Amino acid sequence: MFARHPAFSPSLKLFNIIHPDLSYIVLPFLLCGLFDNARVGHPIFCLECRSLLDSSVVASIPECFPVFFSLLQNFLSVGVSVRESYWRIGVRGLEGVCHQVGGANFTGMTQTKKAELRNALKMMVYVVVQMVEEFETDATKPDSLDIVTNKRGGKKKKKNAVTGSESHPSGMDWGRERERVVEMTSDLVENDLWLLWEPPSVQMMEDFSNLLLSLCYKLLENPGFVREKTARDKVFGLMGSLMKRFNVALGVGMKIPQLLQHFEHLTSPLAVAMSSWTQEYGVKTVVSEVVRELGRKDPRDLSQDTSGTRCFASFLVELSQLVPAAVLPSISVLIPHLSGESYTMRNGVLGVIGETVAGALSSPSLDEQSRITRDKLLDRLEQHLHDVNAFVRSRCLQIWLQLANAKAIPLPRLKAILPLVFGRTEDKSSNVRKNAVQLLTTVLAANPFAAKLNEKEFKSRLVAEEAKLKALLPPESRNVDDVTSKEGEGEEREREGGEGGGGEKEEGEKAGEVAKQLAVVKYLKDGVEFIDLMSSCVPVCTRLLGSKVNTDVLEALEFLAAAFEFQVQGSREGVKKALGLVWSQEQQMKDSLVETYVRLFLKPQSENPKQAVPIIVHNLMSLTNEATYAELSSLEQMMVLLMKGKNISAPVVKLLWDIFTKSVGNVTQSQSCSAVLLLSMIAGADPEIANANIRILISHGLKQHGDNPDLVLARHCCVMLQKLHRSHSQTNKPPVPFRFPHSHSMFQEITSLLVSQFSSPSSSQWTPFAEQAIAAIYRLSEQPDRLCGNILRSLVKTMSGVRGEGGEEGEGGEGEGEREDEETEGGRRVGQKKSKQREGGREKILSSPKILIR
Incomplete structure (x- = not known):
């Protein structure tokens, strides 16, 4: 039929004349041989194409190609049913070609057969890819949310493809159709396709692979498609196979930043995909290419395009979290962005540093070069604790917090940054203050020194260990401070270098003892410095309890609770000051305070419940010691809240009664007073406690x-007794009188x-x-x-x-007695004055x- 058409002509090889993707495809028609939309839509052409492809796929594809190409040129002009018909024919043709390619023996195939099969394959891949792009463009139009008619004649509402729909304006299951195409092309790529090009042509293979990559890019632009994990993973798998087999990682690395800049929904999926390509497909160069492309971005453009910059930053952080070792070699190209105007990009680069240090540079067995790299990156991170932008300072503190949780901060570095973090607790930004206190709390909870940071104990141990060290040192070098400082400078080198070389055996043993004692002294000195710094944080956090910002109060309360658990000096006073929050109008404040007090005073670390009750009672009674009237008033309200929350058990109340009545041994009078004071507070929430114990x-x-x-x-x-209440007695008994x-x-x-x-x-x-x-x-x-x-x-x-003595006789007698005392004995006047002062x-x-x- 096509041969009889007047516009049909013999084969003509075109090079980038009609479309760039038609390179090196043998086209059996001239430009004047293209059909218009009226002829393409004629049913006879569709039937003829179907018949030819059913008879002989490879041989018929060149004859059917003019019709397909004409359809693509007039795609929007033809009807929906025509598009659907040609789509099914095109997919059937591609499936046939893929089947022949999969079963072909390329080594025994003639050059003519290879050229014919190669040309048919390229034609059908081009047709199907272009039709997918057209269908996707049509499906993702904003006006594609219409009421369409199904095959049974009923109406149904069709969702937009952007929202993840599987329906299409044509009525076919477009989601299934595009997934089917991805599956076919993925199976196709698994064949040794380079054998079709002989001699091998890198340019031709690259053009063919770019055609398939354009299919992947188009599908990834659709947010609805990306949300479908199965289909999305198949596309990423196809891209991984193309990069592995056709070496097109450079092109993909240049395309990914463009996708990130325009499609925000690809930030996380592309990071996961690159992790998969690196680990499963072995394509590690794509990570370095993408990082280099992002590193070459103009800082001025980044400061203007806030949406794209935000995507770049989030992508880099997530990528470095997934494959930190692959990002580390290229991290130097990102460092210049730390001096750029965009604070979003600075946050992103700092996040990359944090994830890289935690994931690839936190091992204790790092070599010298890795330690240098880690220290340089941490220097950058430390510098931005004083960044001019509050968001960057806050983000920097969050990164240090992540490193602290991952235990990736070396102890010397921890000593250096803690004073800086302490300074951020008084920052003008509430977010910075919040993250600074959070970091201090985390460092305190994960401190490498001891579970109880008692300053007196540490200092006494330090004095004893320094005395031992002086005894081991020779007389001419018994300055402990100088020795420990020199030891600190070479500490990391000694850990890496292993054992030192040779001397006499006795001298070696003595040197080992000295080194061990030096480590103990240095450890205790670091501990004392750490305790001093944490103790200095307590007053600041105590002041933050009075802040008008809720986050300041909550984080300060958490720090004080942690300091109390570690017995940091001054923390008990801070926790008692926090009792004032019980009068707050914010329910969140009250809840946090109650949780803190339950954790500190009502949940002792004892597995035996019988042993826990005395500890709880002792903790509660300690709150009343040396408490002011304001603190006692707040404590009373706290006890009411604890009783309402059923946090104080009956055995605790019983033991308080026993202490009050001195039914248990070794109870002092002050303990008895504290017990009845707590009972009076508890009675405010449960008056029955007082009603039942009047006697x-x-x-x-x-x-x-x-x-x-x-x-x-x-x-x-x-x-x-003032808490006595009229009890709700049973109906058969008279109520207990109130008076x-x-x-x-x-x-x-x-x-x-x-x-x-x-x-x-x-x-x-x-x-x-x-x-x-x-x-x-x-x-x-x-x-x-x-x-x-x-x-x-x-x-x-x-x-x-x-x-006066004898004052019982009456008021007159009292006056006479006073005058008589004054007249008879002068010394009596002094006694009366003292008596009056005492009775004033x-x-x-x-x-x-x-x-x-x-």
């Missing part, structure tokens, strides 16, 4: 025998303590006790005014007895009606 509070707290009763203990008991009769033993004991200790010269706690006692009376007594009146009368009588506080209390009578 214990009276008998052990208020009813005290002896000349010197503990008014502090009595005051705490009065505070707890008690004024004859109750509770009030009798309170009255007794108030009156008996009023005139005690050593009782400095009488006033605080009186405040809480009167408050308890007015809260619990049925007749508080009557009870307080009785107390007042008793106190007046007591005051009369103190001011009590007179003030008695003269204040607001305190005694509400």
Whole structure:
């Protein structure tokens, strides 16, 4: 049919006349022989092509090619059904050619047969690749989200291919069709195709491989296709095979930066693909080519194209994380970007340095050249802790944090950067402060010195070990500081060089002992320096607890908790200061504070629960020691939150009662006071604790025998009695009364303590006790005014007895007694003045009606 067409002519070899990808393809037509869209769409041409390809694939492809090429030139003008028909014919033709190529014996094939097969293969690959590009372009149009009609006549909504759809405007399963093409071309590349070119032509093979690579690039431009992992992996596998067999890594390395610049969704997939090409296909040059291309980017262009620069930076970081050893040889070309204007690219290069050091330069057995390279990279990383941009400073601290977690920071370097990090805790940027405190917390938690950083213990051990070292050294070189500094300078060289050479046996043994003792002394000195630095961080983090930025507070709290666990000096005071966060309006603050206190005080490292309870009680009681009124108020609120969260168990409460009543051995009076104080705080969340133990509070707290009763203990008991609540009793029992009769033993004991200790010269706690006692009376007594009146009368009588002997006869007698004392004995006046000064506080209390009578 094609031979009878008037425009058809004998074969003509064209070189880049119609399309660049048609190089070295023998075309059996002239330019004037192309069909227009009306003729291409005629059914007879489609049927003829199908018939020819069914009869003889290789021989018929040159005759069918003019129709396919004409279709490509008029692709948008022909109907959808025509495109679909020719697509199926083209795929069938490519499948036939691939089948013949896979089963062919190239060594025994004539040159004519090779040329015919090679030309047919190139034609069908070109046709199918061009049709895929056209279909992909049509499928990814923004207006391709339409309502299409399915074969049954119903309507369905077709998703855009950008969103990962498998449907197509033609109605065929385009996702499956393109995956089928990728599979065929992948199988095709696995054959020894270079045998078709004889003599071998590098240029021709490169043109053919670039044609297949253009298919891969076009598919990767579609975000929906890239999200399909199976199809995406097949495309990357095809690209890996092409690079391995046709040596086209240079071209791929130049194309990848272009893809990254325009298609943000390829950042992570291409990094994973390059890792696969390097490790599975052995194509290591592609990494260096891509890194060099990115290193040659103009810094001014990078500062203007923020989207592309962000993709470059993310790609480089992820690539160096996956294959750090492959990136390391080319990392020098990226260093100039650290001086560029784009902070995004600086962050990317710093990230590459961090990943490379952690992945390829963290082994303890590095050679000398690798150590030098590592130190130079860490120098760059250290310099940018003071970068002019806050985002870079923050990113730099994050990278140091990653290195610390990976234990990839040498100890000498750690000593150098910690002062710099400490300075960043007062940075003007909250993100920088946050990352600086995080880094300090991580370094503290992973410190190489000890689990308990007690400064006194380290210094005492250092003095003892230095004395041992002086005993080993000869008299002329007993300056420990000089010796240890020289040892520190050569430490790494000694580790690499192994054992030193020869001397006498005894001298060698002595030198070994000296070296060992030097290492111990240096270790302890480094530990003391580390502890001093961490101790200096505690006040700064304590100040950050008052910051208005939530991240400052949360990170400072985490650092103080870690410092408390390692017994860093000053950390206990910082943790107690953090109690003020219990009044914060931010729920996140309260939750973090509660978690911290549960971790530090309520979860001891003890496997036996019975042993854990005394430790918990001891931890809680330690919080009350030397606490201010503000801290006690915050602690009370904290205990309420802990009780609501069910973090304080019943055995802990029981042991506190036992300590209060001194039912357990070796309990001091101060411990008993601390126990009842904690119980009163707990009763704020659970009043039943007080309701069920009223008699214990009276008998052990208020009813005290002896000349010197503990008014502090009595005051705490009065505070707890104020927490008494009307209990929710059962229906068959009357409710527990909220108020008690004024004859109750509770009030009798309170009255007794108030009156008996009023005139005690050593009782400095009488006033605080009186405040809480009167408050308890007015809260619990049925007749508080009557009870307080009785107390007042008793106190007046007591005051009369103190001011003069025989003062019980009346007010006139009291005045006469005072005058008589003044007249008869001059020394008595001094005693009266001291007595009045001593009782001034009590007179003030008695003269204040607001305190005694509400």
